[in-house]
Amino acid sequence: MISKNKVIFVVGPTASGKSELALHLAKKFNGSIINIDSVQFYEGLNIGSAAPSEEEKKQAPHYLFSYVKAPVEMTAGQYIRDFYELIESGKVNSPIFVVGGTGFYIQALEKGMYDLPEVSEEIKNEILADYEIFGSEKMYAELKNFDAETELHPNDHYRVGRALEVKRAFNLKISEFKNTGADNKNKLPYPSMKIGLTYQTDDKEKFMNRVHQRTLKMLDQGIIEETKSFLTQGYESWAPLSSVGYLETKSYLQEQISREELPAAITQATMKLVKKQKTWFKRDEAILWSDVFTPQYEVIERTVQDFID
């Protein structure tokens, strides 16, 4: 039962045409699409995340899009549970095209996460409060005392905080997980391959133009209204609203930047994201790359066909 599932990751930076390619392949091979984009999980964040339209979703089965409601915030651990629950429901057609540009989640799905339960809200809040009271130096000192092997930077509040959560909740050292291979049992249990879309360094300008056109389209489609509706509901500090496009729109709505500055600000932030995504994927030698501007659909189809057979 398990072995009949085959997974094809479709990865790459934002605005590279992943969704379009995945839809093409899903139709061609009578497969399904599962989202692995960290913003497209959320209900109501469609325009700014360039989520597939309703019409596109009708053309092939789409899963794990728009299914998390504010103010819930997604985690990689929760995503993996949702993913396997979905597969085990038996309704997903193979081949499964897992589409998105969030390297962290892709890694989590492929390699698995450390096998830890959720940390309670009490402990999470306690750590946030302690940060306020004691400051980052003392918080880092607490970690370093407990786990001398930690390679975290003292300024990386988020990761230091997480390491302290694991310490206080379970008395465990994250640095130890790295060496013990504790993640192996959570690895993706299906055969998989990865195809990616990206652009050559020389084409950065060209890609930026493409991104800018997309920014203008988002503004046209109503990213401002989309953002405003979350603000009026009081979700100002909801983490996904700090993602690219929404953060800049929020700045505009809060009168920190002008309407004239908004398009360039979104494009600039998007390019920064693109760079980080490229950096993330660069070290993954298993990805079979294709060029954004000249995607060889026939070649990709043949590669997928070979993999499925």
Place this chain on the structure above:
RNA sequence: GGCCAAGUAGCUCAGUCGGUAGAGCAGAUGACUGAAAAUCAUCGUGUCGGCGGUUCAAUUCCGUCCUUGGCCA
């Protein structure tokens, strides 16, 4: 035309009581195991508006010119 500000990194601005200058943002590179489109690390020579003067030494003081704002005519 007169008076008053301001002119320093791609941008916004600090600063030098005279010893050739540094933050944030942007940019480049990288890290990444339950917020990840987040978070974090490393990287800073620029005629200090132009030209003169004073001085051992001027981006800093003085003069003058140019540019941009504001006020007054």
